[in-house]
Amino acid sequence: MEIIIFKLAIILSILIFLISRLYQIYWVYLVQIIIIAVSSLWAIQCLFISDSSFEIPLMTFMGSPLLIVIDKLSAFFILVINFTMMTGSIYAKGYLKPYLENKSKLEMAFHLFNLLWLHISMLFVVMFRDALSFLIIWEIMSLSSFFLVIFENDKKETIKIGIKYLIQMHIGVVFILLAFIIAAVQSGSEFSFDGLSVYFASHNPFFIFLLFFMGFGIKAGFIPLHSWLPHAHPAAPSHVSGIMSGVMIKLGIYGILRVLTYIHHDLFYIGLFILVISLISGLIGVSMAIVQHDVKKLLAYHSIENIGIIGIGIGLGVIGIAVKIPILAVLGFAGGILHILNHSLFKSLLFFTAGSVYKQTHTRNIEDLGGLIKKMPKTAIFFLLGALAISGLPPFNGFISEFLIYSGMFKSLQVGDLFTDIVLLFSFTGLAIIGGLAVFCFTKVFSIIFLGNPRTEKVEHATEISSSMFIPYYMIGFMIIAIGLAPVIFIQPIGAIVNIFVGNTSAIEQVIPTLNNISISSAIFIVMIGILFFLRALQQKNQTIKQQATWGCAYKGANAGLHQYTATSYADNFGQLAKQLVNVKKDFKEFGKEEIFPEKREFETHSSDIFENNLITKPSDFVIKWFEKLAVFQTGKIQHYLLYSLVFLIVVFLLTFINWI
Amino acid sequence: MLSLIFIIISAIFIPGVIAKIKSKIGGRRMPSVFQPxxxxxxxxxxxxIYSPTTSIIFKIAPIIYFSSVLMAAFFVPMAGQQGLLSFDVDFVFFAYLLALGKFMMIISAMDTGSGFEGMGANREALYSMLVEPAFFVLVGTLALFTQNSSFQDLYVNLHTSTQLSIIIGIAALYVITYISMVENSRMPIDDPKTHLELTMVHEVMILDNSGFDLAIIHIASWLKFAIYGTIISNFVVQSSWPIYIQIVSYLLIQMGYASTVGILESFSARNKMGKNPQWIIMLSAIAVVTFLTTLIITQKIILN
Incomplete structure (x- = not known):
């Protein structure tokens, strides 16, 4: 029954091309409501009611039935996808309003059609087990997101970035395809995820896992496979960046997790590999984020950092299974999986609020902003909420997942052997540094955008966004606080998912009293804040409250906007510490010795990604250089081309003659 | 409960004692201990007085900062006496709670739109980021050594385990003492008595706070001082001692801690600003060495 409704919705999505521009978005809502209702029903049934996974035949595909399979892992991802797509679409309505004027009906319909298909394809990605249909739907996901990224196609740069994204996604598909083929051929099993279990049972899993990791890692954005992320997110419209960063890159993680469910031996090095890559991603991601000026690029680097945190959890979980420390395995996986949900929440919130700032000020450069909290107070508060949550501070959701990972680490220190302990030492040190750097980064970005005085007149005309765009803010904000204050509700279903990997999940039961204590402590904390507010109000009731300019050594001639700390200066002392890593270049003219009255000067800083430079740009430049040299053959004269074919024929003839081919 | 009471009592006296010691050494007349x-x-x-540049952030930040520090005090045990709240891996909550307070103070400083305060906020953000790993490696060491993972159990078991605990205890004591200097913005990281805005770290961040807000920020700093003093004293005071000896030795250590800070601040000069990061990273390095030593003591590294 539900499957017919589901199929009907998919067909309905095509009709969007017939609808007039103003009502297209409502058509999207209609289709999405059906999709979300049906798929969430399945997911909830699987996650909370039934104990096993279930299969539903979708259609007959090339003679064989195509099944959608929902287990607890898929169900979790379905819910995450649905929630973020829902908030993203609601946000899109307000965000796309200014574009309605200069985009044609067809362009608009195509964008929204792709939005729907991104949703549909993401759902199928987590529900298909057959390799061929999985790869096809994975392609559709990449393609629809590509079209979403190039929405502002009047900018040449956007198209370029979009194509870069598409190429990298295809390289990813090659690895996944290769992994499936090798596994299927070597073990003679079927061409599907389930076929992998046959392969892994008799072979060393590392090589195939590595191929899968490369393929899925490009989507997830693990360093050094991340270079599309910092370009695609700023180029895409904000609802798309929020969705892509919130859930689409997580499907890379899904792929890795799915493959891991079939591997049951030789896990130690796989875990170590994931952990090392994740620590590097986390540290470099956040370091690069600190030196960015473009707010969306900064958030994109933070996605890399958070993928790193998720990976740390998963890596530790896998190591925990390998060295038989159940508490590390369970809490590592639980923290990692919970962080998937958490990151989808706060990252989409941050992208939406940053998008609102862009929409109202038309700039993404944070150096042009400042003092926006007075113009856009609600957006500012929700950005702050997202910033606190992403920095992993209590009492918000990011803290809970990091806490689970930390407690897994600290509790297994005692039982681990030497090597495990040293791995753990690196992990918690790394996680602590990542946490500290995240605080550093988000204090910077929040204060530069929203606090202090406006730096340019772009801020002066900004106003708060329309009320429909607040709905996703509230929805996500509610979830962030709910997970932060009542984590126990969420940990039970997470435990059921962890069960797929670990089997013995009694550690979840152990951590529940601790989480309850955290809830109590957070509640006390909030009450304490409330009491203090009351006390201050009481104290200030009979006192004079004056307004006076900020202390500036009694000098009042300063330009309030320009004489503030900038994002560059804030990031500078960190940039000096991590010089090799963040690669900041400063462009300015030195003062000459004879220059008594200095002329007007400009100062610019750029940061470039060392991985992108050395792994993508330099090799591709090299290839291009050689291809350009080959271009001498392309003369444009038909006689030359005929000559080439003649030469070719002669060569083939000669080679046959001397029996070479 | 007892630990919270004693943290509050010592928080009241510590700033007075430091001021007294410093004026004694400086040859000035001593103010009363209660002057602060x-x-x-x-x-x-x-x-x-609020600046028109500031927003709601500036008004809520001191309250959240104060609450975070007071809340953190709930978790700290005093020798055998449990903290008001105690659960597994509570030190992570403790550290992140303090980080929340710092986050709020940093953005509140940035909220004033002052270049000076931005500078201070920036330094504070960098230093507290750098000191974080040292704290975690330290508690990791204790967790490894004592086979436990809550503040309370770490200390109780530190003393009841082997004689070798003294090695770990001394190294940990050194690291935690200097972590407390960073966290409390004291010498050699920050000079609380400097008069130039450009050379301040913590003081410059609160230039524009006044009245109630300034008062609770000061109290929070004292509390923080006392919290770290308590953590330090726990390395010495043992839970097996009779309760009155515990209390007396606790108070003595707190006063000793305050006097040491006073003496150090009278005779030593602050680090160069540029040298601070290096100096703080050194603490993490020492903590890592302690961790490795613990691996040897727990016979995970077998030497021969």
Whole structure:
């Protein structure tokens, strides 16, 4: 029954091309409501009611039935996808309003059609087990997101970035395809995820896992496979960046997790590999984020950092299974999986609020902003909420997942052997540094955008966004606080998912009293804040409250906007510490010795990604250089081309003659 | 409960003791030990001045900062006496709670739109980021050594385990003492008595706070000082001692801690600003060495 409704919705999505521009978005809502209702029903049934996974035949595909399979892992991802797509679409309505004027009906319909298909394809990605249909739907996901990224196609740069994204996604598909083929051929099993279990049972899993990791890692954005992320997110419209960063890159993680469910031996090095890559991603991601000026690029680097945190959890979980420390395995996986949900929440919130700032000020450069909290107070508060949550501070959701990972680490220190302990030492040190750097980064970005005085007149005309765009803010904000204050509700279903990997999940039961204590402590904390507010109000009731300019050594001639700390200066002392890593270049003219009255000067800083430079740009430049040299053959004269074919024929003839081919 | 009471009591006396020691050494007349307390009471009787540049952030930040520090005090045990709240891996909550307070103070400083305060906020953000790993490696060491993972159990078991605990204890004591200097913005990281805005770290961040807000920020700093003093004293005071000896030795250590800070601040000069990061990273390095030593003691590294 539900499957017919589901199929009907998919067909309905095509009709969007017939609808007039103003009502297209409502058509999207209609289709999405059906999709979300049906798929969430399945997911909830699987996650909370039934104990096993279930299969539903979708259609007959090339003679064989195509099944959608929902287990607890898929169900979790379905819910995450649905929630973020829902908030993203609601946000899109307000965000796309200014574009309605200069985009044609067809362009608009195509964008929204792709939005729907991104949703549909993401759902199928987590529900298909057959390799061929999985790869096809994975392609559709990449393609629809590509079209979403190039929405502002009047900018040449956007198209370029979009194509870069598409190429990298295809390289990813090659690895996944290769992994499936090798596994299927070597073990003679079927061409599907389930076929992998046959392969892994008799072979060393590392090589195939590595191929899968490369393929899925490009989507997830693990360093050094991340270079599309910092370009695609700023180029895409904000609802798309929020969705892509919130859930689409997580499907890379899904792929890795799915493959891991079939591997049951030789896990130690796989875990170590994931952990090392994740620590590097986390540290470099956040370091690069600190030196960015473009707010969306900064958030994109933070996605890399958070993928790193998720990976740390998963890596530790896998190591925990390998060295038989159940508490590390369970809490590592639980923290990692919970962080998937958490990151989808706060990252989409941050992208939406940053998008609102862009929409109202038309700039993404944070150096042009400042003092926006007075113009856009609600957006500012929700950005702050997202910033606190992403920095992993209590009492918000990011803290809970990091806490689970930390407690897994600290509790297994005692039982681990030497090597495990040293791995753990690196992990918690790394996680602590990542946490500290995240605080550093988000204090910077929040204060530069929203606090202090406006730096340019772009801020002066900004106003708060329309009320429909607040709905996703509230929805996500509610979830962030709910997970932060009542984590126990969420940990039970997470435990059921962890069960797929670990089997013995009694550690979840152990951590529940601790989480309850955290809830109590957070509640006390909030009450304490409330009491203090009351006390201050009481104290200030009979006192004079004056307004006076900020202390500036009694000098009042300063330009309030320009004489503030900038994002560059804030990031500078960190940039000096991590010089090799963040690669900041400063462009300015030195003062000459004879220059008594200095002329007007400009100062610019750029940061470039060392991985992108050395792994993508330099090799591709090299290839291009050689291809350009080959271009001498392309003369444009038909006689030359005929000559080439003649030469070719002669060569083939000669080679046959001397029996070479 | 007892630990919270004693943290509060020592928080009241510590700033007075430090001031007394410093003026004694400096050859000045000593103010009463209660002088800082009188200053706070006077602040509570005052109104407040807010800059028109500031927003709601500036008003909520001191309250959240104060609450975070007071809340953190709930977790700290005193020798055998449990903290008000205690659960597994509570030190992570403790550290992140303090980080929340810092986050709020940093953005509140940035909220004033002052270049000076931005500078201070920036330094504070960098230093607290750098000191974080040292704290985690330290508690990791204790967790490894004592086979436990909550503040309370770490200490109780530190003393009841082997004689070798003294090695770990001394190294940990050294690291935690200097972590407390960073966290409390004391020498050699920050000079609380400097008069130039450009050379300040913590003090410059609160230039624009006044009245009630300034009072609770000061109290929070004292509390933080006392919290770290308590953590330090726990390395020495043992839970097996009779309760009155515990209390007396606790108070003695707190006063000793305050006097040491006073003496150090009278005789030593602050690090160069540029040298601070290096100096703080050194603490993490020492903590890592302690961790490795613990691996040897727990016979995970077998030497021969």
């Amino acid at each position: 307390l009188f200053d706070i009471i006077r602040l509570f009787k005052k109104g407040a």
